[in-house]
Amino acid sequence: MEKTFFIETYGCQMNIAESNGLDSLLIEDGWKRADEAKDALAVILNTCSVRQTAENRIWGRLGYFRHIKDEKQQILVLAGCMAERIPEELTKKAKHIDFIVGTNNKAKIVNLLDEKYKTLNEKKSKKKSKPEIITGFQPLLDKQGDYPFIQTYYKVNDYSSYVPIMNGCNNFCTYCIVPYVRGREVSRDAKEIAKEIQFLDSQGVKEVCLLGQNVNSYKFENLNFADLLHIVCKDLKNIEFVRFESPHPKDFSDEVIEAIATERKIARHLHIPMQSGSTKILNSMNRRYTSEQYITLIDKIKKRIPECTFSTDVMVGFPGESQEDFQKTLDIMENAGFLEAFMYYWNPREGTKAVDFPNKVSQEVKLKRLEILIDKQLERTIKIKNGRLGGVQKVLVTQISRDNPGQMLGKNEHGEMVVFNSEKILEIGSMIDVKFICLKGNTFLGELFNE
Numbered sequence: 001m002e003k004t005f006f007i008e009t010y011g012c013q014m015n016i017a018e019s020n021g022l023d024s025l026l027i028e029d030g031w032k033r034a035d036e037a038k039d040a041l042a043v044i045l046n047t048c049s050v051r052q053t054a055e056n057r058i059w060g061r062l063g064y065f066r067h068i069k070d071e072k073q074q075i076l077v078l079a080g081c082m083a084e085r086i087p088e089e090l091t092k093k094a095k096h097i098d099f100i101v102g103t104n105n106k107a108k109i110v111n112l113l114d115e116k117y118k119t120l121n122e123k124k125s126k127k128k129s130k131p132e133i134i135t136g137f138q139p140l141l142d143k144q145g146d147y148p149f150i151q152t153y154y155k156v157n158d159y160s161s162y163v164p165i166m167n168g169c170n171n172f173c174t175y176c177i178v179p180y181v182r183g184r185e186v187s188r189d190a191k192e193i194a195k196e197i198q199f200l201d202s203q204g205v206k207e208v209c210l211l212g213q214n215v216n217s218y219k220f221e222n223l224n225f226a227d228l229l230h231i232v233c234k235d236l237k238n239i240e241f242v243r244f245e246s247p248h249p250k251d252f253s254d255e256v257i258e259a260i261a262t263e264r265k266i267a268r269h270l271h272i273p274m275q276s277g278s279t280k281i282l283n284s285m286n287r288r289y290t291s292e293q294y295i296t297l298i299d300k301i302k303k304r305i306p307e308c309t310f311s312t313d314v315m316v317g318f319p320g321e322s323q324e325d326f327q328k329t330l331d332i333m334e335n336a337g338f339l340e341a342f343m344y345y346w347n348p349r350e351g352t353k354a355v356d357f358p359n360k361v362s363q364e365v366k367l368k369r370l371e372i373l374i375d376k377q378l379e380r381t382i383k384i385k386n387g388r389l390g391g392v393q394k395v396l397v398t399q400i401s402r403d404n405p406g407q408m409l410g411k412n413e414h415g416e417m418v419v420f421n422s423e424k425i426l427e428i429g430s431m432i433d434v435k436f437i438c439l440k441g442n443t444f445l446g447e448l449f450n451e
């Protein structure tokens, strides 16, 4: 029986990064990647609980794997946020899962699979009636836990990599499940981060994204996030774009702005979640900043780094949101001039405080507001992009066009996609200069500059 595995990843970049790390650990341990989940000896579902729809998807997948397990020997691991949120329910309703592994225990999956593999091989495996649960991080402890940052992930030919720098969240926004499934903030040793970045740089990686639920509250010994940015940017040879996600507006210090301004490798595009333009709603969300403080922050960054663009997350229809509150969100978005926005409407999430808030907004109004928000943002995006036409920009080559092999795709430091013609196939991950000629939908069409 060959040791093969397949990882299915759901949810945020943190989950992607952790799946990548786990992939490295399994390969190192002698496991091989299977092309499809149904063919793998071990399947790991790395799950997300952010919305009920995300969990519903996993329940559907669990049904699928029940059938696979009826037909062949397979080890099924359910890992991640759902394992942390509802382990007992999973135990009762999905007995075919072998291991339920929480967010802080993903690195243990390698040993669990090895042990299980041995028992399968020795044919000692007894029919078990219940999954084994490996979860728990003491969510209400006000101290750093023992979250294990999994070692560097790097696959030959990858030009971009996530680098987790912290995990967990102390903020408890009233709509968010994350603090309950990831526990309190834990910052990673800066030396480990620097080592990982240097390794990635030496392997030719061109872009790194520092990850955490709240990166600018990074604190390791006497180092803060601004210090870390300087450390990360030191002596980079290949890495061209250093990004980070997500910063919390309340923790975005002048020192961090100064670090971005002085370190040219940090991409001039910042994703700063706003959520609402109404201070009343921000209070109710427990965001701990006012709309004035938010826009002041954006203005301050624009003043210090004029070429910087911004994206954000915005939610409409939070309980108690009046038409006036919504109008404030529209106004601040216009004022901030976001290049992109991830826009969504509030959905009740079991286990969060906002579920019990009064004055719910009807579904009809939520949808209408979202539609208006999206329409206005699209107009804004097009306007900002049109302003960039004619310029030459440094572009990271990301792929060959699927529709036309004579065309290639790339992205600039603002994360904007550009399609351009190229007679020869350029190396994926190479940096080139592209002149931005026109816009097609949301994508630039360009041509190689000084080909």
Ligand code: SF4
Pocket: 169, 170, 171, 172, 173, 176, 177, 178, 179, 213, 214, 248
């Ligand atoms: Fe969730 Fe708020 Fe923490 Fe972000 S800052 S992960 S929205 S609780």
Ligand code: F3S
Pocket: 010, 011, 012, 013, 014, 015, 047, 048, 049, 050, 080, 081, 177, 178, 181, 182
């Ligand atoms: Fe989902 Fe957990 Fe990320 S709930 S969004 S996978 S932190």
